[in-house]
Amino acid sequence: MLQLQALRTNKDQIIQALKKRNFDAEIHMDKVLSLDEKRRSLQTDLDNTLAEGNKLSKEIGMLYKSGKTEEANQIKQKTAQLKEESKRLTEKLNTIAADLEEALYQIPNVPHESVPAGSDEEDNEEVFREGNIPELGEEAKPHWELAKKYDIIDFELGAKITGAGFPVYKGKGARLQRALISYFLDKNTEAGYIEMQVPLLVNETSGYGTGQLPDKEGQMYHVTEEDLYLIPTAEVPITNVLRGNILDKNSLPISYTGYTPCFRREAGSYGAHVRGLNRLHQFDKVEIVRVEHPDNSYQALDAMVEHVKNILRELKLPFRVLRLCGGDLGFTSALTYDFEVFSTAQDRWLEISSVSNFETFQANRLKLRYRDENNKTQLVHTLNGSSLALPRVLAGILENYQTADGIDIPDILVPYTGFSRIE
RNA sequence: AGAGAGGUGGCCGAGUGGUCGAAGGCGCACGCCUGGAAAGUGUGUAUACACCAAAAGUGUAUCGAGGGUUCGAAUCCCUUCCUCUCUGCCA
Numbered sequence: 001m002l003q004l005q006a007l008r009t010n011k012d013q014i015i016q017a018l019k020k021r022n023f024d025a026e027i028h029m030d031k032v033l034s035l036d037e038k039r040r041s042l043q044t045d046l047d048n049t050l051a052e053g054n055k056l057s058k059e060i061g062m063l064y065k066s067g068k069t070e071e072a073n074q075i076k077q078k079t080a081q082l083k084e085e086s087k088r089l090t091e092k093l094n095t096i097a098a099d100l101e102e103a104l105y106q107i108p109n110v111p112h113e114s115v116p117a118g119s120d121e122e123d124n125e126e127v128f129r130e131g132n133i134p135e136l137g138e139e140a141k142p143h144w145e146l147a148k149k150y151d152i153i154d155f156e157l158g159a160k161i162t163g164a165g166f167p168v169y170k171g172k173g174a175r176l177q178r179a180l181i182s183y184f185l186d187k188n189t190e191a192g193y194i195e196m197q198v199p200l201l202v203n204e205t206s207g208y209g210t211g212q213l214p215d216k217e218g219q220m221y222h223v224t225e226e227d228l229y230l231i232p233t234a235e236v237p238i239t240n241v242l243r244g245n246i247l248d249k250n251s252l253p254i255s256y257t258g259y260t261p262c263f264r265r266e267a268g269s270y271g272a273h274v275r276g277l278n279r280l281h282q283f284d285k286v287e288i289v290r291v292e293h294p295d296n297s298y299q300a301l302d303a304m305v306e307h308v309k310n311i312l313r314e315l316k317l318p319f320r321v322l323r324l325c326g327g328d329l330g331f332t333s334a335l336t337y338d339f340e341v342f343s344t345a346q347d348r349w350l351e352i353s354s355v356s357n358f359e360t361f362q363a364n365r366l367k368l369r370y371r372d373e374n375n376k377t378q379l380v381h382t383l384n385g386s387s388l389a390l391p392r393v394l395a396g397i398l399e400n401y402q403t404a405d406g407i408d409i410p411d412i413l414v415p416y417t418g419f420s421r422i423e
Numbered sequence: 424a425g426a427g428a429g430g431u432g433g434c435c436g437a438g439u440g441g442u443c444g445a446a447g448g449c450g451c452a453c454g455c456c457u458g459g460a461a462a463g464u465g466u467g468u469a470u471a472c473a474c475c476a477a478a479a480g481u482g483u484a485u486c487g488a489g490g491g492u493u494c495g496a497a498u499c500c501c502u503u504c505c506u507c508u509c510u511g512c513c514a
Contacts, residue, residue: 039472039473040472040473040474041473043472043473043474043483044473044474044482044483046473046483047472047473047474047482047483047484048473048474048482048483050482050483050484051481051482051483053494053495054482054483054495056494056495057441057494057495058441058442058494058495059494060441060494060495061441061442061494061495062441062442064441064494065441072494073494075494076494077494078494079494079495080494082494083494246469246470367471377470
């Protein structure tokens with residue numbers, strides 16, 4: 001959620017910047033600002049009415065104490081009128097405040113100046129590429145065939161137990177999953193991230209805090225009995241750990257990492273691009289989250305990008321980094337770098353990580369602040385990234401490391417798996 | 424899941440209808456004292472919103488959350504969430 005104050009003072013600038021997203025902010029902005037104006041004048045009216053009432057109440061108290069019951073009763077009649085008035089104003093104010101909040105929720109984050117203009121993924125800007133794309137020859141198989149051949153992932157079995165998109169990992173496949181999770185967590189904690197184990201279900205407030213609600217409501221599994229949501233990413237519980245806090249500026253930055261399964265309904269997805277591990281309802285991911293002083297957040301974003309690069313280097317997977325264009329940029333993000341691994345057998349790039357700076361957009365909803373030099377509260381910047389999403393890394397390893405009669409395990413993972421080859 | 428007790432400021436803790444944003448203590452900040460420190464001592468110490476060009480200041484709201492009773496609620500009533508104790512169940 002954008003800050004009202006910013007909208008009031010930089011209206012034109014923000015409208016201009018949002019054009020990069022192909023988002024016409026003008027109408028929204030006018031609505032927000034006019035609602036805000038109404039809200040403020042109502043607030044003033046209400047405050048004055050309540051103040052008057054408070055004053056009279058005190059008088060009544062005094063009069064009763066000194067036994068002047070009659071005078072007190074006279075004043076009482078005045079307060080009845082004020083009470084009605086304040087009730088009316090409160091109702092009005094609540095309605096306007098709710099409308100205002102809803103209108104604010106409709107406006108996406110302002111893109112960073114480096115975000116390229118563009119309408120879809122075609123316009124994303126490649127900023128980095130590394131690694132050799134192996135020559136696999138004609139025999140190369142996509143990972144879903146490899147998974148079947150070596151009996152390490154069973155999609156049908158998952159469908160039997162639960163439904164499509166809930167695979168079962170078996171034997172060395174399961175072991176490889178576990179190895180990847182441990183390896184990622186080790187890399188992250190070495191880099192100073194504090195490991196967290198968090199709930200996999202969150203309440204509504206947390207969903208709003210990180211911005212999944214209201215705009216991605218349909219993407220989350222909802223446990224209606226308890227009104228809880230299955231997390232679509234560890235970002236939600238981990239970032240909400242700090243919700244509502246006022247941090248000492250010396251406690252910044254705060255860096256967390258956590259492994260969780262992620263649950264996504266993925267309503268509306270279909271076709272070849274969702275085969276195998278490419279798109280699942282349940283998948284594993286290790287996430288990194290940072291809370292930063294606004295002055296340092298872009299430095300932190302670069303550090304996160306470097307960190308993920310290093311992991312992919314160690315895994316010896318061919319990858320590239322994209323700076324997302326305005327049209328492809330997530331609703332809450334100011335700047336996002338996507339990481340993609342090249343899947344040789346599928347002959348396409350697979351997104352495996354997304355690293356974003358949300359600036360104050362999430363912090364504003366989360367009410368997550370720090371105290372500055374002048375003891376004033378300021379919103380922090382929040383960032384997060386995947387390091388990494390398991391299924392596509394797994395797909396990348398299976399496909400790129402395949403040989404005619406087996407799959408090699410990247411050297412860096414062997415201490416974690418305890419084996420160096422799947423046959 | 425059932426019965427009972429409770430949720431007050433950064434922390435502890437008083438407060439059962441009136442001037443209470445809330446005693447007292449701890450912590451923290453600044454000052455005094457000291458050669459320096461400790462002890463002592465003085466002052467200050469919540470958040471949001473509105474008014475004001477801004478600071479100062481003023482007003483309003485907030486004692487888990489939401490609603491109600493009342494001229495007036497931290498205090499009474501209802502709903503809900505959470506914590507603790509006992510019973511039950513259970514990995």
